[in-house]
Amino acid sequence: MTTVKEREQIQQQFKERMDEDELLNCMRCGFCLPTCPTYIESGFQESHSPRGRIAVMKAVVDGVIEPDEDVERSLNMCLGCRACEPVCPSGVNYGHLLEEARDIINQNKKHSLPVKALRKTVFEGLFPHQNRMRTLTGLMGFYQRSGLQSVVRSTGMMKLFPDSLSSMEKILPDIPTMKEMKNRPTYLPAQETVKKRVAFFSGCLMDTMFMKTNDSTMKLLQLAGCEIVIPPDQACCGALHGHSGEKSKAKELAKRNISAFEELQVDYIITNAGGCGAFLIDYDHLLKDETEWAERAKQFSAKLKDITSILVDLQFHIKKLSLPAQIITYQDSCHLRNVMKTSTEPRTLLKSINNIEYREMKNADQCCGSAGIYNIVESEMSMQILDTKMKSTKATEAKTIVTANPGCLLQMKLGIEREGLTGKVRAVHIADLLIEAVQYSDTSS
Template structure:
């Protein structure tokens, strides 16, 4: 074993050797990995990626242009963590590795640019809104229909996601804050994460979540000082910005003095439950992050914890299926809650996908950064969806919903993609 320092890794977030060494190379992760299934190459498998990261740490190889594409091709879906019998913290290691690359002197330009864009656009609400404003204005005049052929020509494989996003802009954004609902004799006081892109692109998820929580007797607030959760930043290796956003959110939600922080985006919820991971070198914030993380609940998790959520539901006569959002199933370990909700809806026929917990290829920015692999993974998912004959495809995350919505349009399926809580909300309202 060489003692040379890692070449191409730098900064405080270099992956921990003990984490990497917890992999025993059994290979159980291979069939769970969408990219390994697509390429059949060890380099694009969790075991292979861990081995590459370990070899970089050992100084046996450099984190160079022949290695990084294999790390970049990872969806960070964390299905490998579910499959892993040794509890290897793969998500953490991959985030650390990306952070160590971004912090290095020779970070690939694309990685640095991505981090820059995330920091200055997604991480800053006003900039994000301004950036989306022209497209939003265009949808007011119905221009998205005219733009469609051009988008397909210009953006190729990225087109379905972009079209879905453009279509989404036609709805009025959700930008509310402060006290959102105050039912008499509230059973609990909860806060909602309104997020960055989510309020802009999938406002109906927030509206539905808010109505459901209020109906179940919760006082709902949205602290105005809250910011983007930082998940995308952490995934892209910008740990500094992720920490900055995490600190601001912890302060904002602490000040709100709530019983629980409700998150209806599985990716954001996972990131917030895992805030402590960002502070392994900072004991003061680590303790605070741990206290905060204990209050975070996924919306489906919280709703199903309330007794009687399944009463007063109206019928929805449709065939539905559920895509386990990766960061709900694999990162948060929640699989039952969304199913309990769907199964409670009268008239709804729920048909399971063959592989409900395999990624749909959305994976945050992935569909735009790795359009080919994203599309390949999506096509598999659409085959699975099509075989169920589902008219409603439910997810627990806005990214998955948009990806599936885009896929449904491109394949010409007669279906719609919604968040589980949107369907629950519809069912409550169908009763009236």
């Protein structure tokens, strides 16, 4: 519960910080409504639509309503998928409004001691420090390899945890060893004639829990004719901070990354996680009011490119790749599609693989319900969205679901688990599938 004083502070901050021109850009036309998963799954509640949330923000700015728990609930229920932005005829930057509103509320309300301690641990103590990320991930790897995981599962101990966490435990990827996570490259040569010099944004979770996918990505870049620089002093992208009301910490991470990449003399900065890429490409907005950083952020953002985009640019899809005969489908990463404007490239690559039948999923462009940590903090709505997504997935009869973001990958694996399809259907990152196709083509030729 927020106090009267906290609500007054929040309301004042809304008046001072929210972009009123952007709020007024919303014409209330309703084009966003069919694209919004929470609006649909909530039974068409206006407060859970982009149009409704903008109206709520404007009402707080105007002093018509107080920023109470209902306002915070409406904003927190949003996935932040930004599917409303491409269809908006006024071009409202809804994602920027949402992050600003969340930051204002978070910075002006008093959290309970347990919540405060948890946020401090996650946002300050863990994600900004890659060595600590490796240590935590290494403990998870020990849990998997030591036999402890089997003991915990066989004794039913996971039943003591919330369903969302016990389900997530089942679908974690195989964790690399500490030695593997520490022994990371800083430069890789092209394996063909050099066409581009690129830098690779390795990320925090991507270079620990999903390290195999990072390795696949760098291998693909080499095969496409890229020499690769991987700056060791890069940091977490800051997306989790920015989406969770920790804007100042997101800015700190943005500055660390800009400093790490700006002197590398590269053509592009490559990402392989839609969520990370979308936040990185928005650094120019994040730092637009800081004189020293605004132009540097703009130059950084201009070089961002997803792995699928550069592969198509370099004609990787005309290579003779093949896989065993199967039906595959693709689930869009919301941020890759809606913010980085990358949707045709993954499909071009998948359709180029011999022996596979590509089937487009109904509403593949709608969120799967992962949305960072949304599937943990808003589990009920997340699972409701996922169940709808799995109906569309099953209708394709695909045995392989391809994604382009780690959160989407885990969410689709969770959907497979919930539907009892484990061992019959799999979810895989597009970079890993393309490497499978390279290797299969080499062995079958």
